[in-house]
Amino acid sequence: MTGRTRLTVILSLAAIVLLGVVAADMVLRGPGQMGDGTPVRSSGQALVGGPFTLTDQDGRRVTPADYRGKYLLIYFGYTFCPDVCPAELQVMTAALDIVGDKAEKIQALFITIDPARDTVAQMKDYIGNFHKRFAALTGSADDIANAAKAYRVYYKKVAAEDGSNDYLMDHSSIVYLMDRSNKFLVHFPYGTGPEKMAAGIEKFVK
C-alpha cells in the first residue's frame, strides 16, 4: 500500500464513521426534532410534551401541575379555523362521549396557535361548543411558541388570498394523549375517527 493509498483508505474510513454518527443522530432524534421546524407526523415521539404556562378560559394562569392526576388529551388549533379544528374538536368530543365515565379522568386541552385573535373571552365562548372536559388555553405569543415547541407543533400565519386583513393559520393537526404527569402516551393523527380515538383512550386510561 503506498502512502497515498493508505491516506485515501484512512480518509474513506473516517468518512464512513462520520456518516454513521450522523445517521445514528438522525434516527435517535427523529425527523420532528431536527430543529428545523419539521412537524411531527409519525409515531413514537417519546420526547413530545413538556412544561407550559398558559391562560385558561377563565383567565387563570395554568401549568401542567394544575392538571396533575388527570390524563391530558391535547390539541393545538385556533377558533377561526374554518374546517380542520372544529372537525377535530368534534372527534375528540365524540371520543370522550364514547369512553363515558372515563372522561372524568381526562383533562382535554385546546391550545390556540393564534393568540392574537384567540383572547380568553373568545376561547371561552368557542370551547362551550365542545365537550365539558375541555379547557381552552391561550397566552402571549411567547407562551404559545413555548408550548407549541414543547409538543412539536408547527404553525404559521398564512395571508388571505383576497388581500384582506383576515388570515389563516397553517398548523399541524395531531391529538396527544399524555399520562397523569404529562408524559407522552400516544398520538392520534388527523383523520382518526371517534371510535378509534376512544379505543386508544380506553387502552391507556386506567
Ligand code: NI
Ligand atoms: Ni385548524
